Amino acid sequence: MAEIKNIKIIENLDLERWEEFRDIKLESIREDNSAFYTQLDFYKNYTQDHWQKELFNHKLVFAENEGKLIGISGITFYKNEKIKHNALLDTLFINKNFRGIGVGKKLTEERINICLKKEDIINVFCEIFSSQKESIELHKKLGFEVVGKMPNFLKHEGEFLDNYNLQKKIR
Numbered sequence: 653m654a655e656i657k658n659i660k661i662i663e664n665l666d667l668e669r670w671e672e673f674r675d676i677k678l679e680s681i682r683e684d685n686s687a688f689y690t691q692l693d694f695y696k697n698y699t700q701d702h703w704q705k706e707l708f709n710h711k712l713v714f715a716e717n718e719g720k721l722i723g724i725s726g727i728t729f730y731k732n733e734k735i736k737h738n739a740l741l742d743t744l745f746i747n748k749n750f751r752g753i754g755v756g757k758k759l760t761e762e763r764i765n766i767c768l769k770k771e772d773i774i775n776v777f778c779e780i781f782s783s784q785k786e787s788i789e790l791h792k793k794l795g796f797e798v799v800g801k802m803p804n805f806l807k808h809e810g811e812f813l814d815n816y817n818l819q820k821k822i823r
């Protein structure tokens with residue numbers, strides 16, 4: 653079994669590794685479809701250029717084990733003056749063989765640290781669908797509070813899921 657001490661965190665994935673980024677992103681949607689609202693179809697005409705632009709423009713933090721990406725997570729920053737004190741933690745996914753050893757927690761702590769380095773940011777938040785109990789627990793453990801719930805936000809395989817809003821004040 654993999655150990656957390658052997659997991660490497662990668663803050664700036666080389667653009668040449670775009671195929672690995674593509675593979676773990678598509679794996680996340682395929683494996684945990686009820687966790688994300690994007691569908692596989694959305695990416696079917698994506699070219700190398702699209703993937704590299706996404707890798708370049710979205711702040712992504714990866715987890716790697718023995719040279720292979722096993723976790724992905726993202727942060728969305730806002731430029732608008734009125735909301736730039738917030739950051740959205742998004743895109744969290746860990747490969748099923750590496751769950752339960754602390755990788756999701758590590759990627760989330762790492763993203764909070766990145767936000768702490770930006771003096772403007774006082775709140776981090778995330779949106780988690782009611783199907784993702786593990787993720788809700790993970791964020792609560794790291795000090796996030798449930799501050800709201802949008803009932804019936806996501807329609808997944810004919811079933812409506814709620815969207816929980818979780819927030820943590822970081823300064």
Ligand SMILES: CC(C)(COP(=O)(O)OP(=O)(O)OC[C@H]1O[C@@H](n2cnc3c(N)ncnc32)[C@H](O)[C@@H]1OP(=O)(O)O)[C@@H](O)C(=O)NCCC(=O)NCCS
Pocket residue numbers: 684687743744745746747750751752753754755756757758778779780781784785786787789790791793
């Ligand atoms: C949610 C997810 C990222 C957790 O990643 P992980 O690496 O397995 O989580 P960790 O090992 O870091 O666990 C951290 C905490 O999360 C909670 N947690 C994780 N797995 C859990 C489980 N199966 N049941 C209950 N709580 C769980 C626990 O509080 C845990 O702390 P503990 O180990 O001290 O008990 C992973 O399950 C995943 O990729 N799920 C599918 C996609 C998803 O839901 N993404 C989030 C979208 S917002």
